[in-house]
Amino acid sequence: MRKIVKKSKISSLMILCIICLGSIGLLASEINEGISLETAIRLAVENPYNLGPSSEAVAVARAQVGQAGAARWPSLGLSGQYTQIGPKTTINPINLMPKEEGVTDTYSTGFNLQLPLYMGGKINSSIVLARLGLDNAEEEKKADYDELVYQVIQSYIGFLKADGMLGLSKEQIKLLTEHQRLVETNLDLGYAAKTDLLETQIRLTQAELGSVKAEHGKKLAGENLCNLLDITSGELILTSKPIISKDYSLPELQAALGTAEMHRLELNNLRRAIKIAEERLKMVGSYWKPNLAFIGTYGTQNKNSFTLDDAIWSFTLNLDWKLFDGGKGQAEVKEAEANLRKLNYLFEQSKNMINLEVRQKYLTATEAARVLELTELSRQQTEENYEFLKTKYQLGAATNLELLSAHNSLNSALNDHLNAEYDYYLAILSLYKAMGETEKFMLEVSMDA
Numbered sequence: 001m002r003k004i005v006k007k008s009k010i011s012s013l014m015i016l017c018i019i020c021l022g023s024i025g026l027l028a029s030e031i032n033e034g035i036s037l038e039t040a041i042r043l044a045v046e047n048p049y050n051l052g053p054s055s056e057a058v059a060v061a062r063a064q065v066g067q068a069g070a071a072r073w074p075s076l077g078l079s080g081q082y083t084q085i086g087p088k089t090t091i092n093p094i095n096l097m098p099k100e101e102g103v104t105d106t107y108s109t110g111f112n113l114q115l116p117l118y119m120g121g122k123i124n125s126s127i128v129l130a131r132l133g134l135d136n137a138e139e140e141k142k143a144d145y146d147e148l149v150y151q152v153i154q155s156y157i158g159f160l161k162a163d164g165m166l167g168l169s170k171e172q173i174k175l176l177t178e179h180q181r182l183v184e185t186n187l188d189l190g191y192a193a194k195t196d197l198l199e200t201q202i203r204l205t206q207a208e209l210g211s212v213k214a215e216h217g218k219k220l221a222g223e224n225l226c227n228l229l230d231i232t233s234g235e236l237i238l239t240s241k242p243i244i245s246k247d248y249s250l251p252e253l254q255a256a257l258g259t260a261e262m263h264r265l266e267l268n269n270l271r272r273a274i275k276i277a278e279e280r281l282k283m284v285g286s287y288w289k290p291n292l293a294f295i296g297t298y299g300t301q302n303k304n305s306f307t308l309d310d311a312i313w314s315f316t317l318n319l320d321w322k323l324f325d326g327g328k329g330q331a332e333v334k335e336a337e338a339n340l341r342k343l344n345y346l347f348e349q350s351k352n353m354i355n356l357e358v359r360q361k362y363l364t365a366t367e368a369a370r371v372l373e374l375t376e377l378s379r380q381q382t383e384e385n386y387e388f389l390k391t392k393y394q395l396g397a398a399t400n401l402e403l404l405s406a407h408n409s410l411n412s413a414l415n416d417h418l419n420a421e422y423d424y425y426l427a428i429l430s431l432y433k434a435m436g437e438t439e440k441f442m443l444e445v446s447m448d449a
Contacts (some may be wrong), residue, residue, distance in 0.1 A: 034239035061137035068130035263436030290321035368427035
């Protein structure tokens with residue numbers, strides 16, 4: 001029988017290992033094939049180090065609700081006590097020797113029942129406070145989730161941006177290398193000067209330096225993203241290129257302000273804090289109310305063993321009513337009232353600060369949209385100018401310096417346009433985050449090209 005159980009345990013363990021290895025294999029295959037933005041968010045959410053603490057905080061708050069609710073129900077316990085009294089030492093008057101006598105053993109056994117009948121509303125208030133604490137913990141978890149989504153999108157865009165910069169730098173090196181070969185040929189034919197070659201070599205060296213910096217920036221962005229997703233850092237392949245649809249329009253400013261006032265975590269936390277303060281004021285305001293509890297016992301005392309033979313019932317109504325406490329209760333009421341007023345002030349201050357933040361993010365998004373339009377126009381103009389000067393240079397109608405200047409302008413315009421594309425996306429993301437709707441941003445705005 002033992003061998004069968006052992007084989008069963010080994011088989012179960014092998015099956016579990018196969019399932020785990022299969023899951024790891026699927027994850028590795030998914031990563032090797034490329035990571036979409038949706039997959040990146042899923043991996044980050046599944047990483048226990050990201051949302052684990054807030055999830056456990058919700059579990060703690062839920063347990064505290066259970067503890068608070070248990071106070072309204074009766075409690076039943078079994079108790080037993082053994083006591084030895086004595087011995088009493090006396091002196092024998094005849095031989096003056098000490099003598100011990102009068103040793104007494106007592107036992108008590110019984111069941112104890114306690115039921116709160118009236119506690120001045122304190123139990124109900126504690127339950128309300130515990131439930132509000134649970135609401136706070138759940139809201140904090142949702143806020144952590146939104147912040148995690150925001151960080152993943154930022155990191156994802158940061159990697160794409162760094163990769164795009166590296167691609168542009170490599171393309172610049174390629175163009176300058178081809179141009180250097182052309183200048184070297186012209187120099188051999190006597191159509192170019194030595195300074196033309198030196199100037200081209202300087203520009204090529206600068207481009208290679210920029211490529212090294214871009215490569216480093218891409219590695220840093222990759223490390224940041226891998227840390228969020230809890231995957232091994234390596235050659236990341238991202239399959240999404242988030243963009244904003246051209247027909248997208250920003251929400252109205254007043255609508256954005258109203259959404260922020262409704263959904264921002266800070267304001268919701270303060271609303272609950274005000275409710276908690278009101279409930280605590282109600283609780284301390286009941287300091288003068290009596291507490292009444294029912295206590296029942298069933299047991300025996302002074303028996304010679306732990307038995308319930310000849311056990312008897314006893315019932316007690318316990319009344320606790322403070323008639324004078326030196327003004328302590330009234331002072332606690334004043335403290336609770338002042339705390340409630342303070343929270344109301346903080347709520348108004350926070351609302352004003354959030355309105356200011358939304359307005360600033362709105363202006364930033366509007367500016368980013370305009371910058372994107374202008375950089376796109378600049379890119380088109382510099383591309384046209386470069387092709388024009390390139391043709392003139394090949395015909396001998398333009399100098400090498402003019403072509404290199406046009407190339408620099410083109411490279412700068414391409415970099416500006418790449419930055420503007422992703423900055424506009426992040427600006428809209430920041431606006432939705434300021435509105436307290438990061439997840440909604442993914443549904444309404446995020447699009448993969």
